[in-house]
Amino acid sequence: MEKTLRIVVDAMGGDNFPQAPVEGAVQAVKASEGFEVILAGKEEILTEELKKYGYTGERIRIRDCREVIEMAEPPVHAIQTKKDSSIVAGLSMLRKGEADAFVSAGSTGAVIAGAQVIVGRIKGIRRSPLATLIPTEKGVSLLIDCGANVDARPEQLIQFAQMGSIYMENVLHIKEPSVGIVNIGAEDEKGNALVKETIPLLRERKDIRFVGSVEARDIPAGGTDVIVTEAFTGNVILKMYEGTASMFKRMLSTTLKSSVRGMIGGALVKPLIKKALSAYDASEHGGAPLLGLKGLVVKTHGNSKAAEIRNSILQCRTFYEENVNGKIEQAISGGEA
């Protein structure tokens, strides 16, 4: 019999705990087989919350831990001092082999710092990048690294391209995913020192379908499966996307309330716009994995609702079914041979 996958969910993280992580776990076990969920957090709170969904099966259990890392705490200090927090306890279970994956909507800084320090990287992996699926007009692109390690080196970006390709091919089932590098022009001679040094290395690789530079202007339109970048730029891209989208929504909302004409027209078009915007809802794809770790760590949005937690749990299952970590290990050791 195959080993049952064990997924720890940080039940004390994000804006909507304990409801979102607990309800998300219940939805996930009802939706699919082959894994169990360990809710990490204060036992009495989680027991109480679990009762609300009438789940009495054995696929969800609780790992009691008494501390909580707040969103605004300095991450490294929090990881070092709050050993009995849901984040440190959950990541430690991965390190000890007591669990296979960890999903958290908690402090991004603490999850990233903790994952690197506690879980550890696959042999040969130099950095563990945060890979976020961003919705585009043509579907979805994987932006990697979007915030884990700043000041990366070319050889690290090559590994991001390899890992991103494996992820998109196996988890999103995109055959021979295209890979682009974020640049400030279309030609190979454009860019900063890092990009100019990385492009020829990417062109050499036979395991990467490199399609050249991607300008930020073209990212929302989509078309490239994996978009490789250094984490500072990646984070700026992600946040500009979110910030501009929010600004537009506010502008639209204010405009449609500003006059009788706006309100009448708004009543007609709002449901249509809402539907169109739902195509840009990142939560249906689950969270952002930190790739290259011994184990899987998935960071979901701080404001995740139950659906995003559920989808992140199911994403972990696909990740293991498709043996993504095994494939990453093979690609990296093959690349170094």
Place this chain on the structure above:
Amino acid sequence: MEKTLRIVVDAMGGDNFPQAPVEGAVQAVKASEGFEVILAGKEEILTEELKKYGYTGERIRIRDCREVIEMAEPPVHAIQTKKDSSIVAGLSMLRKGEADAFVSAGSTGAVIAGAQVIVGRIKGIRRSPLATLIPTEKGVSLLIDCGANVDARPEQLIQFAQMGSIYMENVLHIKEPSVGIVNIGAEDEKGNALVKETIPLLRERKDIRFVGSVEARDIPAGGTDVIVTEAFTGNVILKMYEGTASMFKRMLSTTLKSSVRGMIGGALVKPLIKKALSAYDASEHGGAPLLGLKGLVVKTHGNSKAAEIRNSILQCRTFYEENVNGKIEQAISGGEA
């Protein structure tokens, strides 16, 4: 009597030449006194175009040049080989003291490369950054550097902050403009090596009202007058802003055409949305100056219409009336004393 300001306009650049630059020049001289315009380009084309606007005064003249730098040409090569192009001829007039300012909607790369090589920098200025006014919910922010020199050093970013402050104070008349640095978190210890090294230097300066880190998510909402960043990141910010805005407009347009309901509602709300969007029209502020040069070089959008060229010409006048270059020179030499 005061010297008359001489502004060269690249009349062979951008998507809409010769109409936009010629009409923009005519509009500018009709709108205001105290300067003359030199249209650089093929004389016969420009003479013909000028006739359309019935301008017969002496404040617009033509500098005949026979070559045209195309938008897609490799910039450095174009600058080196096309000596008789409107860009090289115009910039050379600045160097020789035959003109004071140059406005172009042509190839950004050629204008930036040419400006650095041909015009030269004010003594003490290490880099000449491209400074773009970006519209925000609260007004406008100056993003500096948004594309001229990648891989800047901390001392260069300090100069960007100084020059940006002087520009906003004198050209946009914002008293004691606030200055932020693009970062991936709010705290001083966040960021890449460049940002972490620059922040304490910015905090030390008495001539800069430094307000700390600005996250990309908050840029569209506005509130910081001068946003300092290295050119790679700055270009990515600018292009993500444009790309996301375009995506939203397409989404909206498609949605309002997708059904009868959408079309009826759309007929009501479209004029309102169009009006709200016009607040985000960058062209009313003119173009993006390259600061720190001996002379003023202003890059306008490639798709500039006459109004943007007109506003860019008027922007040059304010720049000189307020003696921005003199103030930059003073600030830089003061900072080095």
